[in-house]
Amino acid sequence: MIELTTKYLGMTLRTPLVASAGPYTKDISNVLRMEDAGLSAVVLHSLFEEQIELESQELDRMLSGHTESYAESLSYFPDMSDYNISVDGYLEHVRKVKQAVSIPVIGSLNGSSMGGWVEYARQIEQAGADGLELNVYNMATDPDVTGHSVEESLVDLVSHVKATVRIPIAIKLSPFFSSIPNMARRLDLAGANALVLFNRFYQPDFDLQTLEVYPHLVLSNSNELLLRLHWVAILFGRVHADLAITGGVHTAIDVIKSMMAGARIAMMTSCLLRHGLNYAGQLESDLVEWMEEQEYSSIEQMQGSMSYKNVPDPTAFERANYMRVLSSYTLRQAHH
Numbered sequence: 374m375i376e377l378t379t380k381y382l383g384m385t386l387r388t389p390l391v392a393s394a395g396p397y398t399k400d401i402s403n404v405l406r407m408e409d410a411g412l413s414a415v416v417l418h419s420l421f422e423e424q425i426e427l428e429s430q431e432l433d434r435m436l437s438g439h440t441e442s443y444a445e446s447l448s449y450f451p452d453m454s455d456y457n458i459s460v461d462g463y464l465e466h467v468r469k470v471k472q473a474v475s476i477p478v479i480g481s482l483n484g485s486s487m488g489g490w491v492e493y494a495r496q497i498e499q500a501g502a503d504g505l506e507l508n509v510y511n512m513a514t515d516p517d518v519t520g521h522s523v524e525e526s527l528v529d530l531v532s533h534v535k536a537t538v539r540i541p542i543a544i545k546l547s548p549f550f551s552s553i554p555n556m557a558r559r560l561d562l563a564g565a566n567a568l569v570l571f572n573r574f575y576q577p578d579f580d581l582q583t584l585e586v587y588p589h590l591v592l593s594n595s596n597e598l599l600l601r602l603h604w605v606a607i608l609f610g611r612v613h614a615d616l617a618i619t620g621g622v623h624t625a626i627d628v629i630k631s632m633m634a635g636a637r638i639a640m641m642t643s644c645l646l647r648h649g650l651n652y653a654g655q656l657e658s659d660l661v662e663w664m665e666e667q668e669y670s671s672i673e674q675m676q677g678s679m680s681y682k683n684v685p686d687p688t689a690f691e692r693a694n695y696m697r698v699l700s701s702y703t704l705r706q707a708h709h
Contacts, residue, residue, distance in 0.1 A: 375661050376671035381615050381637045382504040382541035382566050384477050386413035388660075389632060389672055390653055393619045394418050394481040394508065395642035403650065404470050404478075410653040414477040416640070417470065419508050420463045420497070422482075422489040460493065467500035477503040479543070483510060490530055491537050498538045506543045507534065510572055520551055527556075528563050535564035543567035543617065547574060553604055557612050567615035568608070569640070570601050592643035597621030602634045607690055609635025609680035623647075625659035635677040 377388040392415040397403045399418050407415055470478050480502035484490035490507070497505055507530070513523050527544075534542055542564075548571045550556045557568055578589035598621030605616045618631040619640035631639040645652060669675055681687050 375664050375669075376673070377657070377660070379637050379672050379676070381414070381617065382477075382479070382543060384414070384503065384541075386477070386638065387411075388413045388657060389628060389636070389638045390656060390660075391617075391638045391640045392416060392645065392653075393640035393642045394506065395646070397642070397645060397650065399466070401466075401469055401473050404474055406650045407645075407653065408474045408476050410650050411657045412476065412653045414479060414503075414638070415470075415474075416479045416481050416506050417463075417467065417502075419481040419483040420459065420493060422484045422486065422493065460496065464496055464500040467497060467502050471501040471503075479504040479506055481506045481508050481545075483508040484530075487530065487533060491533050494534045494542075495537050498540050502540060504541045504543065504566075505534075505538065506545055506569060507531070508545045508572065510547065524550070524556060524559070528559050531560055531563040531565050541566035543569050543615075545569040545572050545619070547572045548600060548604065549574075554607060554611065557608050557614070561612040561614045565614045567617055567637070568612065569617040569619050570604055570608075571620055573597075573620050592647060593621050593623070594643075595621055595623045595627055598623075598627050598630065602630055603690060605631070605636050606634040606680045606684075609677045610682045625656050625663055628656065628660055629663060629675065630679075632672055632675045633677070633679040635680040637676070 379386050379389045381389075381391070388411065390412050392398060392404075392407050392412050394416045395418060397407070398415055404415055467478065467480055478501075480497040480500070482490065482493055482497060482505060484493065484507070494505055494507075509527060509530075511523065511527075513520075531542070531544060544560055544565045544567070546553075546556070546560075546568060560568060573593065575588065575590060577586045579585075580587055598618070601618045601620055605618055608616055615637045616635055617638045617640055618634070618636040619642075622628060622631060622639045622641045623644040628639040641653075644656075648655075664670075677683055681690050
């Protein structure tokens with residue numbers, strides 16, 4: 374009997390297959406389908422602090438603009454207790470999803486201020502989320518902002534949120550740190566229960582007709598997994614926090630590689646958008662088939678087996694491998 378269970382954020386999950394934050398999770402019916410397809414947990418779409426502030430400001434302008442013109446204008450608006458700005462809608466979504474499914478439901482928060490991170494984290498916990506993923510997507514564009522200050526802010530954020538909530542928290546990081554192992558250790562010491570590697574860097578494109586910069590979203594592919602495997606393999610056994618891989622998980626082989634690097638779970642969105650929610654069931658079947666063929670009895674057995682600390686030649690993760698890769702490439706003879 375193949376044992377697929379794994380542990381993440383203090384919870385025992387049926388399999389390591391988890392839905393990451395994405396558009397599918399905005400709809401309760403889709404979350405139900407995810408559960409039916411075999412996904413063992415779901416991370417809801419992110420609540421953005423900026424969006425909350427923007428909608429609050431628009432509501433304030435709408436009210437103040439009309440009240441200056443018409444004394445009776447307040448009667449034109451619905452009861453404000455029924456007005457559903459983002460945070461209220463998100464919290465209600467958390468509550469409804471929790472009622473609808475039996476798998477763990479993890480909230481996702483993308484904040485912009487310390488007060489916002491802490492307050493909304495507390496509210497998401499109160500709404501019933503089993504855990505909280507802090508989606509840290511901070512672009513330092515000011516030359517006066519140092520790397521040290523960015524790192525200090527992140528460590529302080531984790532400390533403050535941990536002091537506020539009791540549910541476990543995961544930190545979804547970008548790969549853009551001078552020393553990822555040091556950053557991981559500091560976040561670990563600050564109380565992070567899990568580190569999610571990595572946030573995808575969405576790069577804008579240029580429209581040369583309109584001379585505008587516009588958002589450009591491309592679904593991930595399995596090639597993106599390599600960066601995640603590299604750093605999870607290096608971090609395995611060096612931090613207490615659980616390690617999760619997100620970005621580039623598209624096949625059962627990708628899941629297996631993630632486990633062998635040292636991840637507790639393999640998170641996915643792009644492959645579900647590309648193949649449909651039922652694809653999760655196919656991934657699980659392929660995973661079991663591979664484990665049977667290779668005589669693995671459990672997920673736990675393979676976790677970390679190809680990490681930095683467990684492979685015979687750890688220099689494969691270091692500078693020596695960089696030199697080997699470059700020297701091993703041979704140019705093909707051009708045909709004329």
